[in-house]
Amino acid sequence: MSLPAIYSFPPLYTRQPNAIIRNKQIDSWINILLQYSKIEKIWELDSNGIFLPNEINLFENNTINRSVNNTFIKEILDRMKSDHQIIYNNNNETNTFFILWKNLDSWASLILEWFETTNKLNQVVTFYEISSGDESINWEFHSMPSYLISKILQILVKRGRATILKDEYNKDIAIKVV
Amino acid sequence: MGQKGSKIKITEQDKAVLQLKQSKDSIHKYTRRTSSLIDEERQQLKSLIKENPKTYKQNTKVRFILKRIHYQEHLLDQASDQLVNLENMLSNIEFKLVEKQFFQGLQNGNVILTKLNKEFKNIDDIMDDVQEQIAYQSEIDETLAQHVSGVNNYEDEIDKELDVMELEIEGKKETNVIEQIPEMPSIDKLPELKDATKKEGTLHEPQREKGRQEPALLA
Numbered sequence: 526m527s528l529p530a531i532y533s534f535p536p537l538y539t540r541q542p543n544a545i546i547r548n549k550q551i552d553s554w555i556n557i558l559l560q561y562s563k564i565e566k567i568w569e570l571d572s573n574g575i576f577l578p579n580e581i582n583l584f585e586n587n588t589i590n591r592s593v594n595n596t597f598i599k600e601i602l603d604r605m606k607s608d609h610q611i612i613y614n615n616n617n618e619t620n621t622f623f624i625l626w627k628n629l630d631s632w633a634s635l636i637l638e639w640f641e642t643t644n645k646l647n648q649v650v651t652f653y654e655i656s657s658g659d660e661s662i663n664w665e666f667h668s669m670p671s672y673l674i675s676k677i678l679q680i681l682v683k684r685g686r687a688t689i690l691k692d693e694y695n696k697d698i699a700i701k702v703v
Numbered sequence: 704m705g706q707k708g709s710k711i712k713i714t715e716q717d718k719a720v721l722q723l724k725q726s727k728d729s730i731h732k733y734t735r736r737t738s739s740l741i742d743e744e745r746q747q748l749k750s751l752i753k754e755n756p757k758t759y760k761q762n763t764k765v766r767f768i769l770k771r772i773h774y775q776e777h778l779l780d781q782a783s784d785q786l787v788n789l790e791n792m793l794s795n796i797e798f799k800l801v802e803k804q805f806f807q808g809l810q811n812g813n814v815i816l817t818k819l820n821k822e823f824k825n826i827d828d829i830m831d832d833v834q835e836q837i838a839y840q841s842e843i844d845e846t847l848a849q850h851v852s853g854v855n856n857y858e859d860e861i862d863k864e865l866d867v868m869e870l871e872i873e874g875k876k877e878t879n880v881i882e883q884i885p886e887m888p889s890i891d892k893l894p895e896l897k898d899a900t901k902k903e904g905t906l907h908e909p910q911r912e913k914g915r916q917e918p919a920l921l922a
Contacts, residue, residue: 648797649720653728657735688711690721699721703711 528583532557538584538591540600554593554601555610557583563626568670570611572620574598616672623673632666633680639664640702649690651699652678720796727789730782737779744772 531537531553541547561567561583562576569577573595574584584593593601602622605611609629611622627635636655640646643660652671654660661667666674675697681687682700690699748768752759759765 649717649724651721651724651728653732654724658728658731688713690713690717692725699724701711701713701717 528557528561532586533589535589535591538586538593540597551601551604555605558624559610559626562624566668568623568673569614569621570624574602577621614672629677629680632677636666636677637681637686637702647703649699649701716800720793723789723793727786730786730789734779734782734786737775741772741775744768
């Protein structure tokens, strides 16, 4: 995918001393990260801002021979954390984040829309069907990690629209939306 | 969470469907993995053929890979069939559930209908009762009316007796007196209202005749 022109602009990679300019700089970075993850359908990144699972590092630009140092990456990620654009993946031991180019509520609404348009209300639907089933291929949440899906579906449960079903190991695996 | 979960019921069918879907999902996963594996091996095979365009047929690795591909394809076919079976089963269950709802609807409707009909039976009893009550009421009315008329007759009788006594005293005939009494007020006091007077006259007449007959019976 083609990244925005600013991605090839060397000063973007150096932490700007002026707070106002730095804010804009961070905005640009967040914009790049969200755009990229949305188009490439990337759901996770590690604490150094490297996209998983293919270890794509946007903070290192070999064409212009520039990279962002770790402290500034931390600053950018902290901003994203406080704006809920990334959330901790507390499913595993490793320190990774889910990247949300849509906030959790919008995702929940979109999944609900899928349930309604594909007539899946009042039926048991597994998380696998939502993320990898043939019926969700053309939806934005297709290929979403199942742990993130279960996190989003909790919102539907809180809204009183759904209930979660567990497997024999007490793991959330399916949902029934009404 | 328990509270929220209890709002929406998970039935036994849901659990059965979940198990089916779990196996369906794992077969789905398997087919995806296998087809990507087949693709990879095809690529591998092509590159091997490109590397030795002349001797590849003798290459055991090439033959082995091709056999593997065939075997994987065979498994994939089987898995797809199983997937279709599971999907059929799921849609059958779904349809059966709909049918069950339909059946339940019919049953409920029937129960309500019979209930309503029963209520109508009660209403029949009530109607009979009401009919009886009405009959009884009209009986009472009749009896009361008779009683009242009886009283009137009694009064009339007393009048007659008094008249007779008066006649005996004055020496006049009772028929003259009775015919004079009704005619006098109707002509003198209300000359214009002829209809009304006629009606009154007709109303009074039977009583008068009765009155005339009564003494005859007594005598």
